[in-house]
Amino acid sequence: MKALFAPLLAGWPVALAEMDPREAPTDLGVLHPSEVADISPKAVDARRRERVAGRLLAREVLARLGVAAPVPAGPARAPRWPPGIVGSITHTTSHAAVAVARRSELEALGLDVEGAEPLDAALFSRVLTARERHALDALAPAEAGWRAKVAFSAKECAYKAQHARSATYLGFEAMEIHLEEEAGRSGAFRARFTADVPGHFAQGDHIEGRWRIDAGLVATACRLG
Numbered sequence: 574m575k576a577l578f579a580p581l582l583a584g585w586p587v588a589l590a591e592m593d594p595r596e597a598p599t600d601l602g603v604l605h606p607s608e609v610a611d612i613s614p615k616a617v618d619a620r621r622r623e624r625v626a627g628r629l630l631a632r633e634v635l636a637r638l639g640v641a642a643p644v645p646a647g648p649a650r651a652p653r654w655p656p657g658i659v660g661s662i663t664h665t666t667s668h669a670a671v672a673v674a675r676r677s678e679l680e681a682l683g684l685d686v687e688g689a690e691p692l693d694a695a696l697f698s699r700v701l702t703a704r705e706r707h708a709l710d711a712l713a714p715a716e717a718g719w720r721a722k723v724a725f726s727a728k729e730c731a732y733k734a735q736h737a738r739s740a741t742y743l744g745f746e747a748m749e750i751h752l753e754e755e756a757g758r759s760g761a762f763r764a765r766f767t768a769d770v771p772g773h774f775a776q777g778d779h780i781e782g783r784w785r786i787d788a789g790l791v792a793t794a795c796r797l798g
Contacts, residue, residue, distance in 0.1 A: 578670045578684060580759070581783040581794040586678040588634040591670040594619075594626035604628045605643035611650060619666050627662040630671035634660070638675065651736060661733050668790055680798035681737035683782070685730040687791045691718020692725055700725045700745050702767065722791055723762070723784050724750040730793040731764035731780045738797060739773035752784070759785035762793065 582589055599621040601609040608628045612621070631644045635658065642655040644662075654660050660673035661684040668686050694714065697706050701721060709717040727750045732743055749767055754760040765779040782795025 575788050577668060577686065577785075577787060577790060577792045578672070578794060581785060581792060582672060585672075585674070585796060587672045587674045587682065588637040589670065589672045590630040590633045591668065592626055592630060593667060594622045594664055594669045595667065597622040597626040597629065597669075599625070601625065605645075607645035608643050611646045623664045623666065623669060626669040627664050627671060630669060631660070631662060631673070634671050634673045638673065649742065651733075659737060661730075665790070668788075670792075672794070674796075678798075679796050681734040681796065683730040683732070683734035683780075683793075683795045685726045685733070685791075685793045687722060687726045687729075689719070689722065689786050689789050689791050691715060692721035694718065697721055700728070702746055702749050705749055719786070720752060723752060723786070723793070726791045726793040727752075727762045727764055727782060727784060727795075730782055730795050734780055734795050734797050735770070735774065739770050741770055741773070743770070748780075757785075758787070759783075762795075764795070 578589055599618045612624055628644060640655050644652050647653045652662050657676050658673055659676050659679055659681050661682040662671045663684040663686045665686050670684055672682050672684055728745055728748050731748055747767055748764045751763045762782050762784050763779045766774050766776055768776050780795050782793055784793045
């Protein structure tokens with residue numbers, strides 16, 4: 574399977590693992606009970622495979638750091654990592670990835686993966702700020718759509734990283750994304766806070782990350798520290 578996230582995390586002090594969730598079992602019994610406590614018994618097979626894939630990958634990367642512990646979901650379904658560990662889990666029906674690091678080396682990680690189909694223009698007003706929408710006005714619809722999808726993924730990614738510090742859930746208007754494009758539909762991004770997150774971030778603070786589009790997917794990654 575293609576290593577979608579490996580180029581984005583190159584040089585970072587992290588352990589990364591990726592897989593196709595369609596190859597994961599549907600039997601939740603392969604996981605620790607705490608890791609599936611929030612999964613409905615009526616969950617469809619695809620949902621079960623995504624959860625199993627994410628936790629099996631988490632087990633794999635934690636083992637590389639010499640840690641053996643379950644990764645249950647917290648009250649808002651964010652992963653609860655073992656003491657001294659930071660990490661991020663992301664998955665779609667066709668791709669799952671997990672990265673972890675020691676807290677002594679990084680404060681937080683954020684990963685996100687989405688299908689690469691352009692974001693529906695009807696969703697622009699929900700996902701993008703007025704200034705972000707204005708920046709897309711001069712572009713052809715197809716280009717505006719894929720840029721909007723990358724911005725959506727970058728926000729999801731950055732929100733995961735900032736949550737490790739702030740324990741605050743933010744709306745899409747809380748950040749604005751600036752993309753820098755390199756060759757081959759990849760590059761860097763900057764997620765700028767549009768307002769204070771009291772005690773943690775100030776308006777104008779930013780989180781930097783990387784993005785790429787490949788194999789029909791958008792992948793974004795960022796870190797704090």
